[in-house]
Amino acid sequence: MDHTNDVQHIARVVLGPADPGYDEEVAGFQTGFRHRPELVVGAADADEVRRAVTYAAGRGLTVSVQATGHGLPGASDGGLLITTRRMDGVRIDPAARTARIDAGVRWAQVVAAASPHGLAPLSGSSPGVGAVSYVLGGGIGLLGRRFGYASDHVRALEVVTADGELRRLTARGPDGDLWRALLGGGNAVRLGVVTAMEIDLFPVAALYGGYVRYGEESVETAVRAYLEWTRGVPDEMTSGLAVMSYPDAPGLPEHLRGRYVATVSVAYSGDGAAGARLVAPLRAAAPVLEDTLRELSYAENATVYAEPDQPHAYYGDNAMVRGLDAETAVRVVKATGPGQPVWSVTQISHLGGALGRSGGGGLDSVPHRSAAYAVRMLSVLTPDTGVARVRALHREVFALLGEQVLGRAGNFSFGGGDEVEGLHDTTLSAALSQTKRRYDPTAVF
Ligand SMILES: Cc1cc2nc3c(=O)[nH]c(=O)nc-3n(C[C@H](O)[C@H](O)[C@H](O)COP(=O)(O)OP(=O)(O)OC[C@H]3O[C@@H](n4cnc5c(N)ncnc54)[C@H](O)[C@@H]3O)c2cc1C
Missing domain, CATH: 3.30.465.10 (Uridine Diphospho-n-acetylenolpyruvylglucosamine Reductase; domain 3)
Structure with missing residues (x-):
């Protein structure tokens, strides 16, 4: 479709694949998948969004949206992409x-x-x-x-x-x-x-938080100790365990290069001294490779999980589970440990507390509130590890969770991660489909 004469009224930034700046405009944090729209509109405000949607709907173009590209569920091919990074108030x-x-x-x-x-x-x-x-x-x-x-x-x-x-x-x-x-x-x-x-x-101005990290000889002990520890902590304590092998790559801290490690990250929003007492069993569980736990301001919260901030290629999926016993958790972690052809991080996030109660008077579509843990897998995509191989591994690992699986969380599927089958709550799915038909009958989005 030729848009040349039609689009200038939509927004200041409207680009097609042949225009300079198109690649930068569609780029995001996820580099394994990229939207390739027929048109990208760099919206500066709600009016530009309205004009872009109206233009697309009138010409039968599907509309996708991208802010940072962290959560790209699957890349669009064709259609119109609205990027929102200029809407930053x-x-x-x-x-x-x-x-x-x-x-x-x-x-x-x-x-x-x-x-x-x-x-x-x-x-x-x-x-x-x-x-x-x-x-x-x-x-x-x-x-x-x-x-x-x-x-x-x-x-x-x-x-x-x-x-x-x-x-x-x-x-x-x-x-x-x-x-x-x-x-x-x-x-x-x-x-x-x-x-x-x-x-x-x-x-909340401050946290007691950070992480405690264990070396390869203690990964299994750490998994068991973490699960046991989560069963007794108050709601002010939110935490997660991540198990991964670091590549032997230059640029990484020397003590992590080539190491298989377990890391427990915690954020406690109560008093600092109480936080220190609460994490004592984690510190005592096994020899500690690294310990960053301390009182910190909320503004320093990025240091709790210390996640990579450089764009890369990844595929991720998750399972929300009603419970998780130590044997199963260890099997899950082993299935993604050293020697695997796919480089993966396996995470166990402790849920429950207020996450189990609807704060919005039931007026929401948050699935699987009764989940006690979220088990997440994130695998790095390289030219050698195609998506099919990664999906197969994820399917194998989530199958280990068996009957405990309630479904998936909305946020932790990356790169078309739709392989955890039959897990959506059917009542919720039906209600969402009805709303979709009412507000978007021709599937513009
Ligand atoms: C490193 C990392 C850490 C994360 N940590 C957490 C975490 O701690 N807790 C958690 O809950 N989630 C977490 N997530 C998941 C994250 O919240 C989701 O992936 C989220 O969708 C990312 O939003 P985005 O705008 O950054 O990404 P984008 O890829 O820009 O957006 C993701 C999708 O959201 C939709 N979308 C974007 N903007 C709009 C809009 N304005 N209106 C309607 N739809 C829109 C689009 O369908 C888009 O494809 C994490 C993800 C990553 C990669």
Whole structure:
């Protein structure tokens, strides 16, 4: 389709594949998959989003959205891509304890704006992740067990639907079904482009947190000790275990090169001395390779999980489980340990606490709240490890969890990770499909 004469009214930045700047505009954190749209619109505000959606709907082009590209579920080929990185406004209301965030804002920006007021958002392990999409997918953050899913704490949101209308939604306002479907089901169901959100902030200025890391000889002990430890911690303690082999690559710290390690990351939002007492069993569980646990300001939260911040190619999926015994956890970890042809990180995130209770009065689509843990796998894609091989490994590993699997979390599938079969709750799926048919009958999104 030739768009040359039609598109200049949409936005200042509208590019086709032959235009300079196209590759940079569609690029994101995920380098293994890239959108290849017929047109990319670099939206600066909600009006440009509306015009882009109206243009696409009128010409039968499907619309995709990208903020940072961390969560690319599967790349689009053709159609129109709206990038939101220019929509980067954050406004804090310290008295109301809220933040208004635009579509392209990353958590780092919200944290930086909120922390001078002694406030924190329900952000996650990586400050580079886009806040809006994270919230739409539920959002399991560093304060999750204390305050619940990020999507439980949205005051209002603004969304451009397939008819090109900008709707302002609240929990008890009109379009309640859309509100409900967006919060928790939002980035997977694709109901529109959320242009801004008002979210709650919490009076958390400091954490006791960081990580404790164990070497290869203690990985199994660490897995067992971690699971045992999670059974007794209060809701102010949110944590996760990651097991991985570091490549023997230059640039990595010497003590990690080529090592197979287990790392327990914790974020405790109570008193520091109590935090230190609570983590004592982790420190005593096995010889410790590295220990960064300390009191830190919430603004330093990126150091808790210390995740890579450079774009790379990866495939990820997850299973939410009602329970996890130590034998099964050890089998899962062993299946992804050294000697495997696919380089993977296996993570076990402790859920429960407020994550198990609906904070939004039941008006949300967060799946599998009763899950006690999320088991996640993330594999690095290289030219030698194609997606098919990685998917096969993931399928094998998730099968080890058997009957304990409830389904998947909205946020932890990367690169078309749709291989954990039959796990969506059927009642929820039916409700979401009905809402999709109502607001996007011709599947513009
Ligand atoms: C390193 C890393 C760490 C993470 N840590 C956590 C964590 O601790 N907790 C957690 O819950 N999740 C976590 N995630 C998952 C993350 O929250 C999701 O992948 C999220 O979708 C990423 O949003 P994004 O804007 O950064 O990515 P994008 O790839 O830009 O967006 C992901 C998808 O969301 C949809 N979308 C984006 N913007 C909009 C919009 N404005 N309106 C409607 N739909 C939109 C699109 O379908 C898009 O494909 C992590 C992911 C990574 C890669």
